[in-house]
């Protein structure tokens with residue numbers, strides 16, 4: 001069994017800048033420290049895009065310095081708030097595919113992790129580039145990786161959900177060509193699970209037979225509003241990260257609200273004389 005920690009939508013800003021009064025750097029630092037302390041055995045941290053809020057070098061360099069505080073190796077994906085060129089200039093050792101997209105493969109235990117680049121830019125033209133896109137070159141690269149995976153189970157990571165998730169505003173800026181992605185996935189039998197970001201909300205389910213998870217951000221969250229088209233709605237709910245456990249037969253997904261978590265100091269029901277613990 002392997003353990004993978006997922007942080008998504010970090011939205012790091014330069015020093016002194018906040019989002020709805022929240023400091024994304026401080027919130028992420030607390031999350032990295034929590035995960036490092038509680039899960040020192042984790043095999044990997046995967047950050048699924050929107051690493052920074054504005055794609056600026058100052059923020060990427062702050063992120064690089066912050067990630068130095070954990071011994072757990074980190075994989076970074078980019079999202080619609082990122083700049084591919086600035087990101088790569090600040091993280092020159094990150095793997096890219098032959099076309100320069102931030103796409104790579106990593107074998108962890110018996111599983112193959114595949115990281116996709118869904119940034120629909122350049123040109124960086126908003127609101128068009130809020131949505132994601134996998135161009136033919138990126139899909140062709142993925143097809144080659146899935147063919148090569150053979151019988152090895154694949155866990156696919158990308159920033160944009162490749163299908164509707166029930167928030168009409170976010171559904172309008174999902175991966176634009178999700179069906180094309182699922183057509184590639186459907187040609188093989190290896191993709192067993194998919195993890196996305198973008199929404200800032202804990203969501204799970206399945207699409208075309210592939211289970212998926214989306215996790216909350218370490219910073220601001222999307223309120224539970226299934227009617228609004230406003231994608232900028234944000235609320236200060238507890239920060240979270242995901243924990244994936246890969247098993248020989250599948251993936252177990254947990255979400256940890258680390259700011260309010262007391263698992264490391266929890267009290268058993270038996271100690272309180274309250275009978276059996278919840279099971």
Ligand SMILES: [Fe+2]
Nearest residue numbers: 009050198199
């Ligand atoms: Fe985001």
